[in-house]
Amino acid sequence: MKVETEKDWRDIIHRCFRCGYCKFTHDYSDFNCPSYKNFRFETYSTGGRMWLAFGAINGDIEWSDGVANVLYACPTCGNCMENCRFDKFNFMLVDFIEAARAEANKQGYCPENQKFLLERTTNEAYFNPYAEENSDNEDLKKQYNLPDEAEWVYFIGCTSNYRQKNLRDATLRFLKKAGVDFTLIDEHCCTSPLLRTGQVSPVKDFMNYNVQKIKEVGASKVITSCAGCYRTLKNDFAKHEAEHDLEIIHTSELILKLLKEEKLKFNSEFNKTVTYHDPCHLGRHSGLYEEPREVYKKIPGLELKEMKRNRENAWCCGAGGGVKIGYPDWSIEISKERLEEGKETGATIVSSTCPFCRTNLSDANKAFQMGFEVLDLVEIIDQLDYEVTK
């Protein structure tokens, strides 16, 4: 069962019993729902949101800015999906929150900051949520001598292309060195920010545009270094009638494959202690927990130390679900808690596999002077001397 139609969520949402498991870590040792942990009113648990949304669609409480604000004050990290005990619908909880946000939008209630995401993304000069002039990526193609047609497309994603260029360039260098037959397209936003904030009206067009562009270059595989793009391309396109038969691959998956095939060999060491932060969109939303870890463990000299909350139990970085733009101060407070947990490991580097996590963790690192180096996995590899047998 998937939340594919409006009816689906309306017919299921009342089945939440509000038992509260959604708030906790696996062992109940702490609250692992960033929203509940911050606001503490029952309203701000996923159960509270389910009941509030049910009340609103049922007419027991009027839609209002206040109701919308509760629905939006959640990074949709998916801890609730992981800990909710009702296995007939727990995997849809984030879908429910997104559907409730879409309904709030339809009723005319969307927090002001999140509205910018839609305004910017649908602006033909941008097509991205950062209000940066749209890059058709032709300059990058020239710089890296990329073909017009290829088997793979590197879907850069807006955050890497406009905010984390170092990560983008490290990925481009890796793909080039690995001999991957890839190219770039004039990509528009993958629509993750719009989906997460319930601003769904243009998403189908955006998705179909991107699929068409990928098809035009003859590609059958899409690789991305962004956890958000990965989740959206892999899981969400089909839900919005943008069916495709493309293989979607995260960079960590490709790197691991090359290591397992013994095609990628490291000739230098990375003698630092690293702790890995699971991006929610890659982990709980897509089930990729071990692939990045296996890569870190194969890097010579690198010591990987786990934070107390990891994998399915990981604490969110606080950037997702529109929280970074909607609640910037709280967003980095969430990341601060993650960095404090990272400190307990003795690591000097916090690493992730998502440009959005990288951004928020870096912002918190700077704001709270936590003293970490924040790097993506690909950026670590970029610092190494390595060779790839083609």
Place this chain on the structure above:
Amino acid sequence: MSNKTVLSDLEDIVGKDFASNKKEDLFIYSLDPGASLPRAVDYVAMPKSVDEVQRIVKLANKELIPVVPMGGGLTLSALVVPVKGGIVLDMKRLDKIIEINESSKYALIESGVTTGQLLSYLNEKYPNLQPPIPDAPSAATVAGNVLIHGSGYLSQKYGDHGSMINGLEVVLPSGDICKLGSCSVSDYWFTRGPIPDLIGLFTSSFGTLGIVTKLSVKLFYKPKFRDVVFGLATDFDDIPNILSKVTESGLAEDVLLGMQDKPDWMKGYIFVIVYVTGESQDEIDANTKVLKKIYRKTNARYMKTPPRIREIYMEKPIFAATAADFRKGGGFEYVGAFLPIEKLPDAFKGGAEISKRHGIIPTIGSRLIGQTHSAMAFFSYSFNRADPKDMKNARDALHETNLLALELGGIPWKAELAGQKLILDKMDPNYKKLFKTIRDSLDPNHIMNPGNWEVE
């Protein structure tokens, strides 16, 4: 005084972020996961200290506003949804585990500590100790459980969880702080007596006499091995004998009974679920052997436990709330009734009839309390939260079950308002008079969870 001023006073006490009269916040606190109808709430406040609780109670007294303390909010009988409006005190920010005394085996905690938090803390730091926890989700608070005479793990061996309270710190309706139990004369929160035992005033009185801010609960040694041994009975009338023989063996840490008509393979059986413990697997095996013999001799039979079922019952706590989705409706409520053991057969029969009359699949069980001194029987009714008629049907079934429990000489547990009235109607007039006298004396302005236990 205007709403704005009360809110601003509450904000002064607990901080701006932890007091609210926003509709979207009040909405959730006006509802209970059980079948009760919603009731209005005026404010929610989340104190962090006993001082803040004191100041709120004093404010409420000054403004004559009801105050309702709330733990996990999981009684299902809407005990923490105000009857006459007012302030809900969500106590979950009082969440410190203050002390674990390994020698005298108790935990001194603030009243917002959840059962999950304490269980997890002990598992990590004191793995040889276990707390009394209910068959409720881990969001239930320890205080909420013990203060309603909760039952659950360890109840068979050591009694109901209310009896496991060693001491309390209570903010009285006047705003005074009162310590009860050994902590009133000693630094040790290790026992209730030997002094006049007033702790009972604060159990099952549902916040009408004071607000508990700290408590000491007993902890117990946790044996190294634990397993579950299932028996199957087919005749309700065999239940008292089975339970007597099982408990007389001294092997049972906990004993549950269960009966439900769905799935079909369960129909016609009463499941006897006995938890055995030991220091080795050999001991568990030997205990299991003894139980098998007891089952044979009591007209029951041993059932080899399928791994999936074993897993469900070995989890601590059991996910009892699964009943909420039996009918894809998101709701269930049960009458839990303390009953004399000899009345369990009639309770099971009568409960099944009530369920059938209301078109609800019979789901009835029982947890033994204190080695057959009593049993908490539960009669569970699932309903569809999206269907008001179905919710009313569940309320009607609950009411009939309350009547059945009282007819059988039992007492509905954590009863909702209608159930409280039935109990009061049957109660010794002088007991009621005594309670009213105490309440009027402690709470002359009647601000503490008014509407509950109202003696006419």
